[in-house]
Amino acid sequence: MGSRWVDPAPLEVARPRLPWWTLLPGGAKLVLAPLALVVVAVWLVGKAARFAWYYPVTVLGALVAAVVYRVGGWWLLGGLALGVVLGGGVWWWRDTDGFRQRVRWVRTEARRAGVYAGQWRTVMRLCSLDGTARGREYLPRLRRTRSDWWRDTVRVRMVKGQAPEQWEARASGLAHAFGARSCRVRVLSPGTLALDLVHSDPLVNVVPVPGMSEEAAVDLKRVTVGVTETGKPWRLRLLGGQHLIVGVQGAGKGSVLWSVLWAIAPLIRTGAVRVVGIDPKGGMELGQAPELFSQVVYDNGPDAVELLEKVAGQVRERAGRYRGVRRWWSRDTGEPFTLLVVDELADLIAYQPDRKLRERAQLALQTITSQGRAPGFGVLALVQDPRKEIVPFRNLFTTRTALRLDEATQVDMVLGDGVRARGATAHEISEHTPGVGWVKEDGQREPVRVRAFYPTDTNLVELRHYVTGTSAAIVPFPDRTTSEKEAA
Template sequence: MTRRDKWADPAPLEINRPRLPWWTLLPDGVKLVLAPVALVIVAVWVTAKAVRLAWYYPTTVVLGLVGVGTYWVNGWVLGGLVLVVGVGSAVWWRQDPEGFHTRVRWARTEVRRALVYAVQWRTVMRLTSLDGKARGREYLPRLRRTRSDWWRDTVHVRMVKGQAPEHWEARASGLAHAFGARSCHVRVTRPGSLALNLVHADPLARVLPVPALTEESAVDLRRVSIGRTETGKPWRLRLLGGQHLVVGVQGAGKGSILWAVLWALAPLIRSGAVRLVGIDPKGGMELGQAPELFARLAYDNGPAAVELLEQVAADVRERAGRYRGVQRWWSRDTGEPFTLLVVDELADLIAYQPDRKLRERAQAALQTITSQGRAPGFGVLALVQDPRKEIVPFRNLFTTRTALRLDEAAQVDMVLGDGVRARGANAHEISEHTPGVAWVKEDGRREPVRARAFYPTDTNLVELRHYVTGTSATVVPFPDKVEWDGEAA
């Protein structure tokens, strides 16, 4: 190295120039093509967001546009309109609260969706482990439309791929607490989608009086109305073609369901289109309140009650033999009555009876009636307190099972079927102050229904007896003086 090279000026330092975006490096011709495409993509994205906002919040969007337009025209008109609407709504709510809540459901829906669910949806899904992760990417269940009533919010959800309704059922309690609800029921709406019923109040808290007695033509044995569901619809039992088991602890309201059924059938009982056969092992403390309704009635669990069961089983077989090759299903055109067997305290007949032979005969007769009685026009309405298998070994023969207030959580699945409690049927949590409230599970339907039966009072039972017998219920006054053999007492 020469002396000149050693003392030569060092190489100039390179200045760090800012890196330009990649699209600035593209040729001008390509830029001219990509610019309109980018504008179209942005316009489509903005339009989609606007459509989505209008879809989930139509009332808010419409009122916002109307407010902006009104203010644009004249500001004081908007203030007057708001004042009139506010005062009118307050008066409406005061005079007709139920109608107000029904009509303004749309406004409540959008407010609760925005302030209760949308604002914390991502956080709740993460904390309840209902999100999904794959290849470092997070997938969240999609919050769809909601519907808010005064007592319940229905939130529709699109599940993450690979999830099952059982994942949501296992976290239903956590979802209820997260969104400030009393309970959460999971209901499948279609493959990949479900609805969360988040309950805030109890619409069945009030006692339901029995309706007025109807005409005979208005009673349909396939849709006998005995109460009301929590959605406000009639609670209907399918007596024709169904067998019914009602389970509940003492004071749960089994009598309400029993007499609500008989009240609804009163026009048919009076005309002879329905025949009642009853067994009351409690000595008639229940069915003895209106014995005129029954064609045959037994007041114990002894030989008389067992013979009555065996007679009904024989009638089932005899009628089925006559229908063979003629018709497959009973109808009123046959001229024969539909027979309903009412058994109060079923366990006294088939479990607590000390005589083993009588107990076995009663079980055999009941199994015949419940398994073969649907087609020839025989139904069973059985009431029991203990739902264990050793008490009622043939629970599966009852097509409709009703769970009133129960003692233990495990009993819910005993009565309604496996997995029903996980779907929200918490019959063991029914309040003792709401007798007649029950969860109902019908074969062929996945979801249970919560309902409350009408409550017939003692006065209603007196009215029922006189209605069926065709007598008047006039009160005869007690005489002031009674004479025996010409002497005043």
């Protein structure tokens, strides 16, 4: 038998899947087409508005350039551009600070477009600051930026579930990624951070002391002793605050001390402020202007301890008289505000070989720092070693200043746990910038970088004569090279 040939069944041809809107009836298509155009138009308008929000100077400049070109063509537009460039150069030459302040927005937009927006996604991924959920990637949102001549402030909206500590741990990587010297993380609001990317040091130059203030202008709650890195005055709260200044030798502790006394000199002169001092170094510091002190001791022996106990007794006595009468000292009481200055605190409470004197000194200081705020007693203590065994009651000082330190761990010892991670790198302060430091106040999360005024020897002579009410010719100290030439 011969085989029978069977024709195979024809293969089914796969039909292309059509978009869902093609299956709709004609009337629905007529409705959806304009709606889609409206959605696209709204999206484009939103993009344009977002661009104008982040780049207003660019948009305004483009509009002006278009109008000028429309009116006068390329020659007028080129002349206007040349005039702007030349005028900006002359402005920068004649008034650099004013130029930097006024053209900040131009620099802001240029750095946002050239440094941050272009590589934001890549940097966030490489720094592991993105997130993934259900196969979808979530990135932190780049918000407004602001560029000053020394830093860029970048606002960031964190991914849901992130914490500021994650950004603090990657601050160094962010700084290097964006070409900055350092990066500090600040919390602005829940979910929103500010990254301070620092490019240069605004506190590199010495800050001279200002002119002597009038008595009425001195506020013990806002005593100006220097400037912050943002250019604002650095103010200490003497009334209602206890201050600890920590720094290695040559860090500028003396600058802070004399800046405080310079600022309150009008009140010292009139008797509204009484200053008591202890200088265990034999008077090498406080002995430069002993007229400012109502009582001063130049050692760490029994006399110094008795002076501390005397002040502690005055604290308790004044508090007892204020009980039921007033809750806070003020100048209308007729009693002076008392400021206790201890130049080297460790010599009194740690290095004193006599254990009983050491314990008495600690007890008296704890009484003054813990109870002296309301009755009108303040402490300004300076020390080199911030370890707990040296200063066991650091928490009683409401304001702590870390000048140049030796070790990174000392920063958290002085300012509090986690402050170094937020950018307070006191251990990296240059030895060529004495008086530069970081300040942390109780109740304030972020530390502030500051520099104290620099009172010269001539300023101290002027201060002595101002407080005593005498006059004298201020002769500057001779230069060494000049003296050698005259001797030759």
